[in-house]
Amino acid sequence: xxxxxxxxxxxxxxxxxxxxxxxxxxxxxxxxxxxxxxxxxxxxxxxxxxxxxxxxxxxxxxxxxxxxxxxxxxxxxxxxxxxxxxxxxxxxxxxxxxxxxxxxxxxxxxxxxxxxxxxxxxxxxxxxxxxxxxxxxxxxxxxxxxxxxxxxxxxxxxxxxxxxxxxxxxxxxxxxxxxxxxxxxxxxxxxxxxxxxxxxxxxxxxxxxxxxxxxxxxxxxxxxxx
Amino acid sequence: xxxxxxxxxxxxxxxxxxxxxxxxxxxxxxxxxxxxxxxxxxxxxxxxxxxxxxxxxxxxxxxxxxxxxxxxxxxxxxxxxxxxxxxxxxxxxxxxxxxxxxxxxxxxxxxxxxxxxxxxxxxxxxxxxxxxxxxxxxxxxxxxxxxxxxxxxxxxxxxxxxxxxxxxxxxxxxxxxxxxxxxxxxxxxxxxxxxxxxxxxxxxxxxxxxxxxxxxxxxxxxxxxx
Numbered sequence: 001x002x003x004x005x006x007x008x009x010x011x012x013x014x015x016x017x018x019x020x021x022x023x024x025x026x027x028x029x030x031x032x033x034x035x036x037x038x039x040x041x042x043x044x045x046x047x048x049x050x051x052x053x054x055x056x057x058x059x060x061x062x063x064x065x066x067x068x069x070x071x072x073x074x075x076x077x078x079x080x081x082x083x084x085x086x087x088x089x090x091x092x093x094x095x096x097x098x099x100x101x102x103x104x105x106x107x108x109x110x111x112x113x114x115x116x117x118x119x120x121x122x123x124x125x126x127x128x129x130x131x132x133x134x135x136x137x138x139x140x141x142x143x144x145x146x147x148x149x150x151x152x153x154x155x156x157x158x159x160x161x162x163x164x165x166x167x168x169x170x171x172x173x174x175x176x177x178x179x180x181x182x183x184x185x186x187x188x189x190x191x192x193x194x195x196x197x198x199x200x201x202x203x204x205x206x207x208x209x210x211x212x213x214x215x216x217x218x219x220x221x222x223x224x225x226x
Numbered sequence: 227x228x229x230x231x232x233x234x235x236x237x238x239x240x241x242x243x244x245x246x247x248x249x250x251x252x253x254x255x256x257x258x259x260x261x262x263x264x265x266x267x268x269x270x271x272x273x274x275x276x277x278x279x280x281x282x283x284x285x286x287x288x289x290x291x292x293x294x295x296x297x298x299x300x301x302x303x304x305x306x307x308x309x310x311x312x313x314x315x316x317x318x319x320x321x322x323x324x325x326x327x328x329x330x331x332x333x334x335x336x337x338x339x340x341x342x343x344x345x346x347x348x349x350x351x352x353x354x355x356x357x358x359x360x361x362x363x364x365x366x367x368x369x370x371x372x373x374x375x376x377x378x379x380x381x382x383x384x385x386x387x388x389x390x391x392x393x394x395x396x397x398x399x400x401x402x403x404x405x406x407x408x409x410x411x412x413x414x415x416x417x418x419x420x421x422x423x424x425x426x427x428x429x430x431x432x433x434x435x436x437x438x439x440x441x442x443x444x445x446x447x448x449x450x451x452x
Contacts, residue, residue, distance in 0.1 A: 035339060051394065070229075084315075084316065087315045088314015088315060089310075089313045089400075090310065090313025090317020090320070090321075091315070091316020091317050091319070093398070093400030093404065094317055094320035094324065094399070095316075096394060097323065097324060097391050098320065100390075100394075103316060103387075104386050106309040106389040108285030147285060160330050161326045161327040161330040162326070164329050165323050165326035169319070169322060172319070173316065174322070180323065183426050
């Protein structure tokens with residue numbers, strides 16, 4: 001059976017959300033076919049019966065799941081013969097640590113990208129995005145995305161633990177990728193789709209790691225416009 | 227049987243190394259009794275038959291293990307009925323991510339502490355420590371530990387992902403501690419033993435987390451002088 005994912009979109013159809021990318025990689029990893037519906041920020045509350053505030057929203061196995069981590073747990077429970085996403089209880093707990101690291105990175109990486117994301121949205125969605133992000137950052141978007149050389153350097157600094165880790169193993173999950181890889185890869189894919197900052201440039205450990213994921217999930221990562 | 231751990235010491239007997247603290251917490255977690263020998267930086271190469279360059283060095287089950295992560299893997303393999311340190315293969319891989327995060331934190335936390343550590347060593351060890359650390363930091367120790375308000379702020383910034391994680395779960399390992407907790411707790415215990423910087427002060431998530439570990443491993447964490 002085919003799963004259905006409501007996928008955040010820019011005005012031109014390019015798929016945005018790092019957590020949707022993590023969800024799509026998890027589905028691909030488990031061999032689950034899926035279709036996506038391009039969904040604007042302002043329409044999230046209207047799809048899948050309503051009531052969801054964030055994406056991804058995934059209809060699968062007769063249930064609707066509104067969170068990428070919950071989706072990954074569901075996939076691990078229901079697809080035990082497919083490659084693992086967590087590989088045990090310890091893996092689940094420590095993937096929460098990777099998610100915390102990802103949330104921190106998201107905040108850092110988003111600053112120099114914020115205005116470019118805004119500019120890629122339709123007018124109605126721009127108004128929503130500007131209001132919500134300016135509340136979050138406590139500053140106008142023009143200020144958040146000012147001085148990109150400083151904010152990009154801060155984001156690169158925050159990637160240091162990932163660089164240290166990838167000295168010793170090809171994937172965050174060890175010899176093969178786990179959901180922790182997809183959570184972090186979603187961030188780099190999001191940045192790549194927006195295109196304002198090339199975070200993979202000059203990264204001699206993170207770049208090849210992302211390349212290894214592209215080798216495995218090229219069809220998924222290549223579907224940037226849906 | 228009792229294990230034996232060569233434990234890094236300051237001149238007055240206070241036990242220093244974050245990785246020795248991680249090892250002692252792992253032994254305590256698995257219910258393994260151990261004794262320690264106070265060991266100076268300059269004597270590491272002479273103990274346990276020689277040939278080791280770093281601590282902890284642990285004699286256990288007829289083997290000698292020179293690395294806290296390897297010790298934890300050995301304990302997990304040989305004490306399957308005791309509480310888990312990794313809880314599965316995914317846990318092992320993602321504990322490497324926690325270790326990378328720890329290595330990054332270690333670098334940040336050590337700057338404002340470096341001169342205080344030096345001053346706590348005997349004269350022979352001071353000379354070794356100064357030379358090796360000045361090579362590492364590419365600066366005199368006095369410069370490394372200058373402007374502590376700036377370096378402490380940088381260390382606190384690097385703790386942000388840990389704060390985010392502890393919003394959602396009591397331990398890094400989830401509902402109970404895993405080796406990842408001990409790797410990070412070792413850093414805070416190291417700082418506490420040195421006493422130059424109170425990294426737990428004002429930390430309303432990290433402080434209570436460390437307190438929960440003290441509740442469980444108070445005897446181990448209390449043995450700061452061996």
